[in-house]
Each structure stands twice: as structure tokens, then as C-alpha cells.
Amino acid sequence: MARWQPGTRGRLQDAALDLFVSRGYEQTTAADIAAAVGLTERTFFRHFADKREVLFDGQEMLGAAFLRGIDESPDGATPWELIEAAIASAATVFTDEMRPRSRRRQTVIDQHSALQEREQHKMSHVAAEIRDALHARGVEETAARLAAESASTAFAVAFAQWLRDGEERPLTEIASAVLAELRRLATPAG
């Protein structure tokens, strides 16, 4: 199975996840993680601020991917088209070979409310970046905020579905289905 990320960072991330799952998040120190891959604690801290951040590294990439989708949209795209593009771009970050690792990461996060709070906080930062990008595209402020928050919400719902046991569809497909569902939800009947 491919590494989450090659090199030292990726090895530290894999080792951290192994330890968080087998020994427990609280019981694992940065020194333990470093030692597991034959590195010093000092090397660990060159890569990550603390053991918690090992779990949240991907969210920087994710934020950048959302923005790329907006950047690459043609002039005149509607707010909906912009968030569709943002979500489609973000969904490509998580390939199928990353799914087992993402599932294990999620089990760690699900067990610690402080980690859940951290994750939500990071996602709200991503939503603020999307909002600013939409606003820069001429979308009015409240509409931009709502569209950005809805994009982040739809992505989170799709991501949770992608992680479920037995789910085999790629994230891109699930994300697109969730957006269609949102459209159906909001479209007046008749």
C-alpha cells in the first residue's frame, strides 16, 4: 500500500498512527513515535509541532485543493459551480489507497473530543479560505460565507461516508452524489 506521504514525514505519520491505535493516543509521546522509525525526538519536532499535528497535516493540502478548484474555474462560474469545482478538486486528494489509513486516523479522532474539536477548527479555517476566495470572485459576502460553509459541510458528509465500512466508491463519486443530494434537498418540490 502506498505511503500517505513519502520520506521522513510519512514514516513518522505511519508510526504515529500505529502507536495511537495500538497503545493509545494519550500513552504515545513524540519520542515514542520518533524511536519507532529510528529517529530522535529532535527530528520529530523538526517535522511536527506536537504529536497532535501529525494527524492534521493533511488539512493544509486539503485547503489548498479546494482553492485550486476555485482558481481553475472559468470566469462567470456561478457560486454553485465554484463550490462544485472546489469539492471535486478536494476529493482527488484522497485516493482509494489512502482509505485504510484515513479510516484508522478517524478511529483515533473519534475517541478524543479534543481531536474532534481540533479537526472542526481546522475545517472552519478551510471554510474561511473558501469564503474569501468566493468573495474575491465577486460573490456577495453572506452568500460567499454560506456557499463556503455548505461546501465544507458537503465535503465532510462525503468524507464520513467514504470512511464507512463497506463503502467502496471513490471519494470523488461520493462527493458528487452528496452535492446532488444537497441540490435535491434545497430544490422546491413540484
Added chain:
Amino acid sequence: MARWQPGTRGRLQDAALDLFVSRGYEQTTAADIAAAVGLTERTFFRHFADKREVLFDGQEMLGAAFLRGIDESPDGATPWELIEAAIASAATVFTDEMRPRSRRRQTVIDQHSALQEREQHKMSHVAAEIRDALHARGVEETAARLAAESASTAFAVAFAQWLRDGEERPLTEIASAVLAELRRLATPAG
């Protein structure tokens, strides 16, 4: 101006907010808050688990209000109608006379990322309750999750707008405008 909540709890909440704003959140202890209204620290802890929870008391009421809106909806209501009712019900929790207090609370929260994380976590708990209520109404699981998260998102966007300087519309009106905006966003053009 009316109290947020009458009685000892309300007095402790008002005093806490005054101290958080004037002295700073970190610099204020539970004992300080109690002393400000002539009570002992022990009394404080009969009402709140810690000084942080003073700020999040309202979110219990808010969650209950969302659910009430769903409960009171007629059989056969669509998912959209259910979240409209949930949001309308939740919006009535925050009356105009509470706005100055809510604005001050928000300035405290905006200054501390740990408080923001706490707020997001509580809101995601509310969203999970809405999701379960929708699911119990027969809405399919992913649709229920998406609708619940969208309701929570729309409410948060409306609430942030309600707090803005110069905004004078009641929350019920803003919330209804935000839902209309979400519908406009998601409805295919043409």
C-alpha cells in the same frame, strides 16, 4: 435590558462576561466570577462545571429548540420543511434584547481558539441531534446528515450576521433569508 436568564445562573453569567471582557478570559477565575455577585466559589460550581461552560450554557437550549421545530412539524413534511421549522424554532431563542450580550460573548470567543473549538464541537453535537431526529422521521441516513449539517451551517451563518455591527433585523428574519439564499445557491439556473 432583560437578563439572559433570571436567578443565580444568570447573574453568574452576566458577571463572568463582564470579567472576561474587562479583565480577560484567562485572567478570570471561577472564584472571581462568584465574588463579583457576592457568592462563593462553591456555589459557582453548583451551577457550572468550569468558567468555560458559562459561555456555552445557551447551546443546550438551542439544541432543544431545533428539535422542537422538527417535533412540531406535520407528518409528511419534506426534509427541507423540517430544517426550515428547526431553524425558525431555534431563531426564536435569541431575542433582540439578547443581542448586545451575545455580541459581547462572541468577542470573548473570537479571541480564544480553544473557545472556538468548543463552540464548534457543541454545534456539531447539535447537528448530530438534528440528524437523528430527521432520521427518526424517515429521512435516509446520508440525506439526514446532510440536511442536519446544512441546517446547522445556515443557522451559524445567520447568527454571525445577526451579531454584526449595525445589523438590526431579528434573527428569525435573517435565518429565513439565509435559507432562501441556500435554496437560490443550490437551485439550477434557468
